[in-house]
Amino acid sequence: MNQLERILQDYFGFNAFRTGQKEIIEDVLAGNNVLGVLPTGSGKSICYQIPAIKGNDTVIVVSPLLSLMSDQVKQLKAKGFKKVIAINSFVDYTERHFLFDQLDSYKLIYLSPEMLQNNRLLDRLKRIKISLFVIDEAHCISQWGHEFRPDYLKLNPVIEALNNPPILALSATATPEVQKDIAKQLNNVPLNKHIYPMDRDNIAFTVQALQSKQEKVSYLKQLLGKFPVPTMIYFSSKKEAEFVASQLGDSLQELRVAFYHGGMEQVDRILIQQQFMENQLDVICCTSAFGMGIDKSNVRLVVHYHIPTQIESFIQEVGRAGRDGMSSVSLVLYAPFDDILPKRLIESELPTTEQIPTIINRLDSLARSDKKVDLGSPLLIEEFQINETQWRFLHYQLEKHDMIKEDQILPIYDKKAEILEAINQRIIERTYYKLNKLDEILTWVTGVTCRREQLYQAFQPDSSEAKYFCCDYCDFTFNKWEPIVEAKQLVESSWEIELANLFLLEGK
Template identity: 40%
Template structure:
């Protein structure tokens, strides 16, 4: 049996599909050929299949670097739902005894999920070196560019770890990467000769809307109208944890919708329960920060609303792409007031140490031994991985320039008079195509007329993976936490 025949046989028998979505087959063929691969597939196009299917044909260990604990747990739960028992997430939620036991048993697992901060630990690397690693996957690889400088520097040592582990193949997966981000991913993973498989980001079934509001009161009134008149589940994104709580309470009071809020300050148990309630249709609306959504495989989300202006077009598109995965009509609405741009401008420099602080830290490190905060943790980690003052200063200055440029691009999108889908395609696609602009494509809204025009209907055929209902969650939580 040829390799392609085996691929299709596994696709049908393991996953229940007859055909691949655009890009999937090419990625799988590249991985099975032992090629380093960068795959850029739109949100909802089944990126997980690109490493899950090869793992069954390769037969040993596949290691997946994942940015969020909630995402790892969701992926393990989905694999368990599909009947896979040899999947494990090793993260900071584990007790030391549990972690040590799992590290001793790693060769028994087919899928091993870890964060960059976990895989960079010497004991973990040593345990992984006892495994035959067929495939190393960097999931949500755009985080290397967006997070790896001013937030999570362990992303910057993944190339070194890759060489230590010597996997059969390496796969970097993302849904959103423009030319600069693709360059960053390949450079920082030392994959310059990788195959690049890039499909269009265009999602014609998602209407792209913007609504400019005079102030927060009018924004809230418009939001209430949107949520009331829209049918089907939806997500509302915020830049502020406090606002997720405030607006969730506002919508609970003003509408009949079942609403909850979700942000990173909630306990793992709370986040897990809220996520599963939404997945199973027990909640209509989630008010969330960007902590919610990576890996959420819910097919019938009908709308994604941004209450605040996102900091960059990559994050915006990643979040918008969670709507309409069933191919049915959905919409994305970006709400904006004149104050929103100032809010994001104030956040651009947040957490990035200034040049004077970097200089003092390197000159007199003992002064900062007890200092708390993201800036100091960042500098300590850079020092640990051997970067000097000049290299850190240049890196962070460049990162700040990139963040300012990214925010300006988002402002350009907000104020755009032309076709928003064309703007996105031109920004991301290597070979931009002319999109078919129409009323159902994009627009500027000051009312809910567009809801009447599209007549968005409730779709009850939700193909999202299910975990048994609330009665069984105590047992699930004990296993996961």
């Protein structure tokens, strides 16, 4: 057994690497820049965790998934690797700056892309030797990526400031177009590509056409009554997730059902997540906020109650099913007018072209007044009548056009018309692109050919042969499905018992 296999076994409990892992690790350890595209649930994190454990210098991991960072830090520490830390918005100001001064004592540092814009942090990172700069969810670095995070587009200057360490860019949903754009956004640095098929042969795909919300709920009650398996149901509406969770919980009292969305308190979200991971809940009615970075092996059914806005999001969410390789199903529920909600969500992601002149004029006026303006203030966003996502987009565009520099507004004088035209053009292009992406998934939902082939055709030339069932157009029906139904774990869940367990006296 060589050193890599020994680390894999000692720290992660696996006897062999999954497809692509060892090849990527060896390439990274040789000091090469690497682009790795591996299917969701294939263990991408091991590709940078093992180099961090094996090496003497520091590995930086940039990730947008805050819950993933926290989970991986906790898991690595439990396995005996203590030199790991995550710094993001979950960490309060005082602790954050304490950690900045301790960075040289860590070998693996998880950071959000936004945190890397902190000058004090960057100054501390410059003082340590960095052996690898990892960009997780690397499709976000592409302007065509399915999660538009402006701070991903600012990573290049950061990499240069850190003396250009080797780069590992990882993704599960990068089309050939996005792969090219990732390289372009990284100044066309040579990247050794390790691209593996994205489709999972143990997941069957099916779409159920229904007529209304009520029919969707009735269908789910019937289906989950027959198949009481670990299930994730995705919604685009927090309110609807709560409502359906209540309906299912009332009707199927033998099932343990909960809801999860970004509007909940962090403590509640963590509790629900842990209960699902520990098989103490059967069904989660959730928004896209749930599941990112969650590695639960026995999810048998992933349902999309609402249509996501694009295929990449759908593939990410479907990939949370059947990570143990056993027979699992992706189910999409589709009713008339189901395209209205995703179109509204797309419209809400960007400011309108009508809003831009008012915002530009107001910012220009503030710049000329010499007033100190907090560009992160909720009051400013409220005054502009836009949401945080829209402001992030606009803030980045204004930085590009030199109206914002180092979080200060600058007067634009005779450049106003030029800036207005450039930003409005970008909004039009971006909206057009997003609506086209929505059309792609709507075409897939209403398609009349093999769903597996159609779903992955933009990502790879061929799809795998199905291990159990392919799709509802080829061979799948729920009448044929015989999933593993595990015995439920009995849990006493009162807060008094939980508290007693925390303070349990020895021998009692």
